[in-house]
Amino acid sequence: MSSREQENRYRNLFSNHPDQVYTLDFDGFITSANQATCELLSCDESGIIGHHFTEFMLEEDKPAVFHYFNRAKAGETVRYRTRALSTDGSIQHIEIINLPLTIEDKVIEVYGIAKDISQELIHAEELHLLSRSMEASANGVIIADAKKTDQPLIYVNPAFLAMTGYAKHEVIGRNCRFLQGPETDAGVVDMIRAGLRERKQVSVTILNYRKDGTIFWNDLQISPVRDDTGQVTHFIGITQDITQRIDIEQRLDYQSTHDPLTGLPNRFQFEERLVHDTDLAQQHGRAVVVLYIDLDEFKPINDSLGHEVGDQVLQLVAERIQRVIEVGDTVARFNGDEFLVLLPSLIQIDDAQIVAERILTQISQPYVVGAETLYITASIGVAANERGVDKHIDPQPHMVIRQADMAMYQAKKAGRNTIHWYSSEITEQMSERVILRRELEKAMQKGHLALHYQPIVDARTSRLIGVEALVRWNHPKRGLISPAVFIPLAEQTGQIISIGDWVLREACANISEIQRAAGHELTIAVNISPLQFARSRFIERIESVLETFHLPPKSLELEVTEGVFLEDEALAFEVLESIRNLGVRVSIDDFGTGYSSLSYLRRLPVNKIKIDRSFIREITQNTRDKAILGGIIELAHHLDLQVVAEGVETAEQAQILQQFRCDHLQGFYFARPMPFSELLNYIAAARARDAATSRAKKQENLGHSETSG
């Protein structure tokens, strides 16, 4: 090649080189520069050639650049980074290689090749920031090599190491599966594998193991990382230890599905299992049997020995039932003293009888609680959800609970401590009642109970002397349900306790306003059921309500029936005595319908008797009833008791009662029971009437005295 050709080639290489190429003389003046150099410094050749290189440097960078320039002059090839200052004032990061240009071993010039590395530096900075962020992240970050067969980890951050307890060298190069253990859900692992195989993002919550073998819940998100060609080169995993959150969720879940007292599943959990097991049983042609267990006479234990003793008994009962059942069966506490047992896979449904008998035997063993040895029994209703056996049996899972409930009632009716099997014949008699009981529970929770008030008047003057509070059930579909329907039911189920408490509180809350409206003192009469009356804290309850509403005790009158003496006569006397000592009035309701004789009245610490309306109904026609009524009133007065007659519907009845000197009258003739707001209007109207009457009387008296004077 001729020297001219060589020079041309060199010149081409020099001019077309994408990097900045230039030469410097020994003093540092630029002797040549290619197009790229001109572009970098934003000027043409004339602005560069003959200028000193320091003109294109920042002041602070000059000493270092001089240092490298001198080393190049001394024959060394040097590489360094610095900054170029363009003529337009912009600054670029550059990497320079200075090499000596020698002719016959003598350095004659310094050759410079500069490369704009501004973008590279920005990328490096970004990468650095990214890696610092990963290191600082509270979440674990792991990166696995997607191209290697076992996808080994190539990066883990400190949070991951802290979470798992491993050191970096123990995990780098390994597949992530070292975090799995015996309890890890294989299904979740399969999901991860499928995601990796299909190069997709995966989000899972997986049970992982730390180095020390303890478990933690890992909220894991794996994403594929692709290169410029779209190939997946890595997988990045973001991990978070969510054990605490899962613990809380599990605890909440447990609380919502279990009974806190016994630790047994609650009704919701039971119903869920019932649905599930019924489904399975139907697939395998088996029957699901439900036992409805209701403890006999449990309430008296609670009432007389207190809730702590009652609670311990319930816990023991739960343990005993669990002893009888087998793995796969479910025992749940359904309500108060009711338990349910689910036998999900009986080959012969008759086997349920054996289980029920064992439960009865277990429950009837003595209970030693503190100093007490208690004995209780249970009534068990049994129902099977078995298609085909009885066409009338509803195959809906929850129906079987109702059927077992109905059967349990039959067991109670049959004398308790017994087992009764559901049959379709009992549906009609019982279902209404079972529905009502459940709905009453809801009514109490949803505030569907209301109080109505019936005025009681002075027999002589017809002046209002008090009101009787009567509970009403505002059923959303059936309308107003009479207490005559639901009170007896509530008495049987024990719901009367909470109903009674609510009535007492509500009535006392309204007394002051009623008295204010009337402008004088009135009594409010509240019905107390025998069960309420026999409760250990009954007196305290009354005291507390009076205190809460700042009521004088004489404003309250408790109506009790003779039924209170049935269970424990001595106790009943004691309670009546305590009520009287409080200053609260007591009247014997429905007098004449119970078993007590008139002579019995002598001993009763009560203020009043309320003659049952069955005696009043016939007094205008039936002379015998009339005579009895007269006798009762006379004797009661003799014993210093006031008498109120209820069910007065006509003026004739009222007149006869007045003649017999009955003290107070109550009945539709005067007013029907009415809501609170209506009562206030009624009182206002009565007050206006009374005022008008007394004004008229005064006028009349004035007229008399004027004429006589």
Ligand SMILES: Nc1nc2c(ncn2[C@@H]2O[C@H](COP(=O)(O)O[C@H]3[C@@H](O)[C@H](n4cnc5c(=O)[nH]c(N)nc54)O[C@@H]3COP(=O)(O)O)[C@@H](O)[C@H]2O)c(=O)[nH]1
């Ligand atoms: N333990 C509780 N028992 C309660 C409560 N509220 C009511 N009851 C008892 O329910 C039974 C039915 O009560 P109710 O339907 O309210 O009937 C009362 C009156 O409406 C009715 N009455 C009043 N005057 C007349 C009348 O002239 N004729 C007629 N046919 N009926 C009339 O009598 C009922 C009042 O009864 P009593 O309590 O005996 O004074 C009833 O046994 C209620 O006691 C409650 O909160 N707790």
